[in-house]
Amino acid sequence: MSGNYFGLSSVLQKLEIPPDFTRYEEITEASTIVALDLWKQGVVQTLNELLAILRSTGESKLTVKDQGDIAFLCVPFEGICPWNDATQGGQSDSWVPVESMPIAKSILVLLPFSCSLQALVSQILTQNLRPIFRANPHPHLHTATGRKMGKPVGGHLAMQDYYEDQRWKKYPGIGSVVFWCVQNLESEAYENIWHLIIPPVMALLDDYEARYKLQGVEIVQELLRHVPKGLLRRTGVDGLLRQSLKNSLSNLQSPESPQLLRSAISASVNLTLLTTTVPPAGKPSSDRFDQLSSLLGEGIITGIWLYAEDKPVVVTATFDALPPLLEALGIGSARFLQALVPQLTHALIPRPLVDRDVQMQLSAIRVLETLMDVCKPRMKSWSETMLDGIGRCWVGLYDEEQRDATVNSEKRPKYLQGRDEVKRRLPKLCSKLIRVCPDIMQNYIPRFMEADRTLFQGLFIDVDS
Template sequence: MADELVQKLRVPVKFKAKTLDNNGLVEWNKAACNAVKELGKKHPLTADIIASVAALDGQEDWLVEETQQLAHDLLASTESNVETVISVLENNVKPLFLSNPHPQLNLSTGRVLSHPAGGDMASQDYYNDQTWKTHPGVDNIVSWCIRQLPPESYEQVWHLLTPPVMTFLDDYQAPYKLRGVRLVSELLQNVPSVVLKRTGVGQLLMTSLARVLTVLYDALTPRLIRSTVPVTLNLIDMITAPESAERFDQLCILLGESIIGGVWVYATHDEKTLEATMDVLPLILHALGIGSVRYLKALIPQCIYCITPNELRPSLHALEIASLRTLLAVIRECQPRMHRWKGAIIEGVGKFWVARCNKKEKNDDDDVLCDLVSDVFNSLSEACPAVSDNYALWSNFVCQDEYPRLLSTTAADALRNVIPC
């Protein structure tokens, strides 16, 4: 009886497709819901049952909310131990990845190999015969296993855990990379940093996460950027010492090579991707601190570019808001150098403000934009006190009697008097 119920929970291979038959989805979800309910009432949860239910505990296109919630509740009500996790990984997860083992991992220890198994071209063969892709939901099983492990148990299961995590992260398709980033994020919540360093997996993760940020011109690129950067920052904190040269170097690689030298160079006209980078840049700038000054020649012009009125492209309020927030973070983190950039900032934000003033239509984001422009000028005046008295810089864009109001404590109200909010 239990085996029959477990079979009803098996996720059909066709569910990995982007386009699904709605009728088939509804019927399968109904059967899965009934099976989960029956398993919760009558049967103890063995490792096989847990694996089948865990596959349904995630955000999937082929899952309805009721199915996912029932699976989540059943798993939450079940007491698990390390032995159960090992059984699930050993018997339900590992066999799916044996046909194409990760070339940079020792499958017996979970440690990083000094040379790729199979030679330099092994990475090409690695993408052949990906059996695990015929089992939708396997990442949810791995996710469940990660969440059950206390910190002291990671070494015991390291050789079972790292291969599927790295396989997802290093896949060539963006949807699987995104799932890999999620698994890494969960992994870093409890894994001891000493395990990451001793096994070499920490540096391997850094390399793979950097590779994720090279996936451009994909519908998932913005989500990949927003997900990957916070995980990368967390990893850097775990595998490097505070105030160390190694941490500084890793942060510079993330900002200078991945964002500025990568995304901004090759996706400069993709507004959604630019918006995603602007959303995460304040996190990087805060971590890098005053070290961000080495990138001012790229950061400030890019922020200004993203808010500069352009008749050839529509005004994207989300991009403007994100860019102003990044500019604000730049000013606050790099105060000692702002005297060299005050003119460019005043000119760029001034043109943006005047363009907003000239627009007659009201927008829901006007209040946010007003507050951000106010914060930018107030922060700039704190970094460069002379700015408060230098009306000449501002007089080209707005009447001189408006500039002091922009710097006052009621600057947001002053802006709202000019921009219809």
């Protein structure tokens, strides 16, 4: 089919996202904002026109190139990428009208015509994405093979030069297209088109802007669900990914930082689990232990917590990501108890003149529960510290409720719901601690009851259950 057939070419041209949308939040020129908003208002009508064309066109009339162009232009309007997920702190892209999402999805559901999905993905990678990213090759990648280079092309200043001319940033939504390709590639297809998929992934992952780095991390998360582990090791890309994910953990100042840290820690754990082995005896390899230990010790404890005391959302993000990492380390987590337990219990203890951070407290409780599961033999030494933090948190909740009962409180419903959840979880956490460290029942519980039975009986209500 010719691109001009049924007006397809002109419709697709209207769907090309203006490059200025990449800096939409920074634009101050009124005329530019008006022009972008006018373009955005026409997107829904244009997508409906395209959908009508596809529904009225026979399969044989659409070439693979036509379908590749359609998918390349429509995917950015579908809004299904993790960085657009509001529940994870993401937001919709500035060029996407809410009404456009179901229409774009309806268009993509119709594809491919008369070819396989793998052929369509290959078409997009070869003809749509490759020309854009080829203009700015990654200094650590051999572009013809997708393998790691022994030495970066351009020497020690290669990455600085790499950031000079980034043509791909003139294509808003290009990260969504890369994600869609990774998501729709079958595992056995990666071997043949590895050199096409990994350059755009690394371009996003290694970018200096947090929003693009976040897209790269989320794409890596999806990549690890599909790519054969042998391919990662054989090409040396596992090491590149590991270092790039580690670099992502230093981003603490951006609005994207919480979501970026959660995803980067999760991707690092998944990468290690995929590319390291567990022998038949069941004991993890030294590589696995070393990589996970480095992630927790150097990446989180000394790399983030040391610099994020005044950034509670950043600390909470690391708490959110810790349980899978601790489960992967198992009893090996015990070597970090001296740093973990004080940090987590500190999050539970109320501080004068500082509002309670219920989301941080809920995350801390989940991590403490995981610690007790994986480090049960070593928890006795920390039982008093944990019980002290739990008790102080309980007293703080009681005092806050008493103040709210006497003062006209205007606390937000979401906060009150979170506070109630903390109050519900603390007795269960306390009960679990007593099961792990039975000595608490005899050595500490009586002291709490003697101090104030009315106050503390609710905290120990689950002890015998």
